[in-house]
Structure formats: C-alpha cells, structure tokens
Amino acid sequence: MRNKGFIKNWRKNFKAIEKYQFIYHFLPHPERKKRAPFLSHKAFIVYIITIIALSGIFRILPKVVPGILGYASNINVSDLLVYTNKKRNESGLGNLVINDQLSRAAAAKAKHMFEKDYWAHISPGGVTPWDFILGAGYDYVYAGENLARNFSNSKDVVEAWCKSPTHKENLMSSNYDEIGFAVVNGVLDGYETTLVVQMFGRTQGSVRAAAVPEAPAEDVEAVRVAGQPVEEKEEVEQVLEEVPVVSIPERITANEPLIDITTVSRSFFIAFGGFIMGLLVLDIWYSRKKGIKKFTGHTLAHLMLITVALVTVWFILKPGDIF
C-alpha cells in the first residue's frame, strides 16, 4: 500500500519527473510515434554542422599555429630497405643496394620540400628529382623517385607504393640496382609530419660492368639524356651542401607531434559513430518492447550503414599519402 501511494505521489511530483526527463532524448516517443530527439532531423543537421565546423578547425589551425597538429610515425631506413627488397624477391628480382649518394639526394629532396613547402616530384620552381641525383654526384643512366608522407610505419609505406601501379613500377624495375632513402621529420603545409623519399638508380659504370646489357626500358621514371642542362643548379647545390654525407642505414627517431591527427580523428569517429549506433540499437529495442510503430525510415538500415562505416575505419583505413 505504501509503495502504491509513493508511486502515485511521485507521478504528481514534477521535479522528480524532470530529473529523469533527459532519458527521453535517447528513446523513441510512444505517442508522437517518432524517434528519439537525438535521432531527429534537427539533430542530424546539428551533427552535420558540428562535423563541418570541426573539419574547418582542423584545416585552419595548422595555418594559424603550424606544427601543433601532426602525424605520429615510427619509420626507419632499415625497415624500408628490408620491405622493398622483400617485395622484389617475391617477384624474382634481386636486392637493391643502398647508395650513399642516392640517399644524400633523397635527404636533399626532403629538405627542399620542407623549405619550399611543396609535395611533388617537381618543385614549384622547376627543380626535378634528377637535379638532386646529379647534384649528389650520382651519374645515372636510369633513375626514379617515390614519395610518401603521413604514414605511421615502414611496412605501410612500402605496401602503399606496391598498391599504386606507377610506384610499383619503380619498386619492381630491373633497371635499378641501387637505392637511397631519406626519412625526415618536419612541418609541411602546417602539419608536423614525416617525409619518406625513395630514390632508385643505376650508374653508367654498372651498366658497362653488367655481363648482359639490358635493353632500354620504356617504363622507367627517367632515362638520362646526355648533356641535359641542370636547371636550378645553384638552388640544388645549396640544399645539398646543407645535407651531411650520412652513413646509411641511419635510424630515425619517431615523430611525436603535440596532437596526433590520426588518433584524434579516429577517436572522434569511433566515439560519435558509437553514440549514433547506440541510439539506433536503443531505438530498435525500445520500440519493440513498447510496441511503438514509427512512421520514419528504417532504423535497421541506418544501423547497418553506420556499423559498416565504423568497421571500415577501425579495421581498414590507414594513414598516409603517396606521390
């Protein structure tokens, strides 16, 4: 009897009811036959505006305060060489040997990209990879270049190159017998990142020394034309002077920016996606329990889409960009 009276009084006590009102933001409404307010059209529009605003902040912030945001990485030359040669061996090709001149050219290229703030094979001023290679004293017959940035580990870098036909062509070319790497941390386009430069080559001497001369291939990145003028020579020489003659393979320390974009964006995606997923599950469960027939789209279909999006980002998406 006491309990019944308590319930009766509780129902009249608006303050007590108000205390638990927030729960109806998460649950479908039995009388209005609508979804929870957090799954309404208005809520979707608010979420969309919030995501657009966040994307804007993450793009503007590096321009205003460079170096705050970045990509954490742990890439080193030794691993890059091992994975590159492993891929070549799988295709029946021989190992590439590290060449210090090519590595110096790669280091100069990375330095030049950070200094001039560009991400391309040819600089805005017209400096080509071949200028760096020749500037480092490597007298090439065949040469090629692969670039990568924002990756978290060495294996992903090589896998990404192998997934791209043009980069794979360089990696798997029998025209090269030497390789050079540079793994350099710095600020590019406002983001703290790690640039990976991979340069391939074969010298005049090694071609002459080869027992079986190779036919000139059409699919190589560059076949040097004798007497080709080196553009922007002074600029290249200046960069090369600042790059020390390094002993390769050199281990590179990990890059740890103040805010790691990969972690932040993924965490936000998982948290927000999980929140929406939870609301949709709650909607299905509560509607069935209370027999609420809503005149809306299918919650199950929404649930399927958000689950697939979460799975792909969690298990498949990898950070990094190649050129």
Next chain:
Amino acid sequence: MDLDEKHLIEYSILGTILLLFIGFFWYFRFDKTALLIVSGAGALLYSIWGIIHHAVQERLTRLIALEYILFGFLVFLLLFFVIGL
C-alpha cells in the same frame, strides 16, 4: 510475393551495396582520393536505396526521403573527416 519476402530482397540489395563498399574501401585503402569517391558513392547509393525502398512500399514521404539523405550525408561527412585529414 509477400511483404517479408520483398523486405528480404531489398535488404539483400542494401547488404550487397555495403559489402561492395567494404571491398572497394579495402582495395583503395592507400588512395585517399579514391576513398573519398567510394565514401561519397556509398552514401549516395544508400540514400537512393532508402528512397526507392520506401517508394516501393508506398510509404515514401518528404520527411522520410530527407531522413535518408541527411543520414547518408552525415555518414559521408564522418568518413570525410577521418579520411581527409
């Protein structure tokens, strides 16, 4: 063909779309531009599926169509946020 059978066929189509989305996402996992295109196409196909599904069921209203468009766009923006950075 009863309603449950119709639902099953239409949900199978949605399942196929989502499986294809996963497949393409995996295949282009190192190509950011392609991933954005795949995400956009996935979200668009989802919205179209929702609208056609409700039209076939003769339950399509402007609000339902808007719901599928908004939800598809929301998921695309979430993917854009995480892929584009």
